[in-house]
Amino acid sequence: MSTTPVDSTTGIWQSRYVWVTVGAVALIFLAAMQSLAVTTVMPVVSADLDGDALYAVAFAGTLATSVIGMVAVGAWCDRGGVLAPLTAAVLLFVIGLVIAGFAASMPVLVVGRLVQGLGTGGQTVALYVVVARVYPAALHGRVFAAFSAAWVVPSLIGPFLAGAVTEFLHWRWVFLGVAGLTVVAFTMVVVRLHGLPLHTDEPATGRILPRLACAFAVAAGALALSLAGGLGPYAWVVVAASALVIGLASRPLLPRGTLRAARGLPSVVLMRGLIAGSLFGAEIYVPYLLIDHYDFSPTWAGLGLTAAAIAWAVAADVQGRFGDRLGNARITVIGTTLLVTSTVVAGLTAAFGLPPAVLIAGWAFAGGGMGLMYPRLTVLTLAYSTPQNQGFNSSALSISDSVGAATAIAAMGLVFTALVGTDAAFPAVFAIATALALLALVPGLRLGHAHEDPATTHTRASI
Template sequence: MSTPAVEGVWSARFVWVTLGALALIFLAAIQSLAVTTVMPVVSDDLSGAALYAVAFSGTLAASVVGMVAAGAWCDRGGVLAPLTTAVVLFVLGLLLAGAAPTMEILVAGRLLQGLGTGGETVALYVVVARVYPAALHGRIFAAFSAAWVVPSLIGPFLAGAVAEFLHWRWVFFGVAALTVGAFAMVVARLHALPLGTDHPSSARVAPRLALAAIVAVAALVLSLSGGLSTWAWIVVAVSGTIIALAVRPLLPPRTLAAARGLPSVVLMRGLIAGALFGAEVYVPYLLIDQYGFSPTWAGLGLTVAALAWAGAAEVQGRIGDRLGNVRISVFGVTMLLAATAAALTTALWHLHPAILICGWALAGAGMGLMYPRLTVLTLSYSTPRDQGFNSSALAISDALGSAVTIAVMGLVFTGLSASGSGFPAVFAIAAALALLALAPGLRLGRVEEGGEDQFSARPSRQ
C-alpha cells in the first residue's frame, strides 16, 4: 500500500504562508545586514559614537525578552496575536530609529526592534509547527536558511546605496514598509487556519519574563565589558554567572548538562552559534588587517559561506532523515572544526588568504546541515502545549551563545592584539567550541520528523 504524497511548501494550501514567512525572514536579514553597513554613518550624523556598540548589543539583549514572551503567549493559545504584536514592535522600532533625532532615540528604536525580532522568530517557529505537516518541517527551515542568502549578497551594497543616494533613514523606513506588506500575506491566510491548542499551558509567565529581563541586562553588560579595562574580566565572570543561573528555567531541564534529547538539541545550537558567529566577526577583519583587502572583497569569505549554508540546508531538507542525526552532527561539526582550523592556521602562519576564504565555506556548509536540523528536532520533541517554550529556548540558546562568545573573544583579542596573537586566539576559541558541540551532537536522540525519541521519553519542562 503506497503512502499518500505530502503536499509541498509551495502547494496552494501553503503558498501564501510560505511566501509571507520567507519575506519576513528575508526582511529581518536585510535589516540586520543593512544596519551594520550604515551604522557608522548614523553614528557620525547623530554624534553617537559612545552608543555605537549599544545599538547592536541592545537589540540582541532585548530579543531574549521577546522570545520568552512570544513563546509563553503561543503556548497559552493561538499564534496570530503574538506574531502580530512582534511584527508591530519591529515596525515601530524601525520607524522610531528612522525618525530618531538623537542616538539615544535610535537606540530606543533598536530595543523595540529586538523585542520584535525575538518574538517574530519564535512565533514563526510555532507557525511552522501548527500549519505544516511534520514531513515538511525540514523543507521549510531549509527555505528559511536560503532566505538569508540573498540579503548577505545584496544587503550591504543596497544599504550603502540607499544611504549615499537617499538617506540612511530610508534604510529603516523602507524595511518597515516592506514588512507590513509581507505580514499582510501571512495574516490573510493564518486567519482561516486553526492555530490554537486544545491543551494550553498554565505555567506562570511573570517569573519567566523577569528572568528573561535579568538575562538580557546581564548580556548587555557583558557585551559592554570590553570598555572597562581592568575590571573587564570580573564583569565577564559576574555577568556569565548571572546568565547561567537565570537562563536555566528558560531552557529544558538539564540543558547545561547535555541530557539526551531536547536538552542536547538546545545546547548544541548555542555552541555552534558561538563558534561560527564569534569567529565570523574576525574573518573579514583578518583579511583587511593582514592582507590589505578592501571591505567589499573582505566580505567574499562570508558570501561563499552563505551560499554553502543554503546549499547544505537544502540537502538536509531533502535527505536529513536518511542521513540521521548522528551523521549530520559528525559531518557538520567536522566541517565547522575544519573551517575554524583553516582560519587559525592562516592567522598563525600567514598562509595564502584563499585558504581562509575556501575553508570558511566549510563552516557555512556545516551550519547548513546542523542549524535547520536542530530546529526540526526541537519541534519534533514538542507538543502544542510547549512549542512556544521550546522554540524560545532554542532561540535564546542561539542568541546567548553568540553574545557571550563574541564578548569573550573581544576581550581576548584586545588583550593579545599587541603581541600579534589576537587572531589565532579567537579562532582557537571557535575551534574549541565546535569540538565541544560534538558532545551534545551525539546525544540528540533518533526522533524523526513528527516521531518519538527512540531512546527516551520526551523531556518534561518545569
C-alpha cells in the same frame, strides 16, 4: 498542531497555504537580510558615529533582548492564539529599525537595536508556532526548507547589497528600507491568518512572570558582559558576575538538563547555542578584518561572506537528501569539523597575514558545517514537541541560539577590545570560536532521535 490529512501532491504553495507561506518566508527573508546587512555595514556605521566602544554591543544587545521577546511570545502562544503575539513582535522589529535608521549617535543606534531584538526574537518563535498550527506535520520540512532558502538568498546578495547601499546611498537605508518592506510582508500574513483557528485546544497554564524575570536577567547579564570592556580593572568582576547570572537565569527557560547535555531535546538546544556562538561570534569579525587589514570596501567585504552562504545552501540540500543515511552523530562530526576548519583558517590568516582569498575560501567551510547542522536541530525540536509545549520548545531553541551568540559576541568583544592595536586581537577572537565549535561535539553526540517524520526529514533543507 494541524492534523489535516495531506497526500503526496499537497504543498506549501497550495491555495490554502500560499499567502501564509509567502508572508512568513518574506518576514524571514527580511530579518535575515537585515541581520547580514548589519554585519557588513557596522564597521562603517561605527566609524560614522564614533562608536568603536559599542561595536560589539550593537550585535550582542540585539541578541540579548531577543531572549525577552522569545519568552514572552512563546508563553503568549502557548496560552492561546498566535496572531496577536506575532503582530506585537513585528511592530517592535519595525520600530527598532526606524530608531536605528534615524540615529544620530551610536548610543541611540544601540537603543534601536535593543528594541529591534525584542521583535526579532518574538517574530521567530511566533512563526515557528504558525508552522506547527497551520501546516500538517508532513509539510513542516517543506516550510523550513523555504525558511532556509529565505536565509540563503540574503546570504548570497545581502552583504553585497548592503555594502552597495552604504557606498552609493547611505547606511541608514539598510535599516529604513527593511522597515518599510517588513510592513508589506506582514500584511500578507495577517490577512490570511485572521480567519484561521490558531488557538491550541489545551492551553498552557504555568506562570509567566517568573520566566519573564529570568529572561530579563539573561538579557541584563549579556548586556553587562558586552559593556564590561569599558570598566577598566573591574571588567573581569563584571564578566564573572554576568556569566553566573546568565547561567542561573537561563535554566528555567530551557528544557531540564540542557546545561548538562542530557540526551535528546536538551542536547539539541545546547548544541544550537554553542554552534551559534562559534559562527555568529566570529562572523562579525570577518568583514571587519577584510576592511581593516586588507582595505576592502564595504561592498567587497560583504562579498567575503557569500562563499559561506553558497556552502550553507549546498550542505543544507545534501543534509535534506542524505541526512537519514548519515545520522545525527555523523552530521555532528562532519558539521563541527567544517566549522573548526573555518575558524582555524581565519585565525591563521589574521595571525600570519595570509592572502584575503584564504580567509574567504576558508570561511566557506563554516557555511557548509552550519548547513548540515542547523536545519536538523530545528526539525528535531518540533519532533520532540507537543501542542502544549511548542511555544516553550521553540523559544528555548531560539533562546539558546541568541544567548550563545550574544555571550560569545560579548566575550569576543571584550577580548578584542583588550588586545586591539596588537597582532593578537583577531586571532584571539577566532580561537574562542574554535573552542566553542569543539565543545559542541559533546551535546552533538547526544541528540538522539525523536521519530522525525520521514517526509519532514527528507525535505527540511531542500532548496
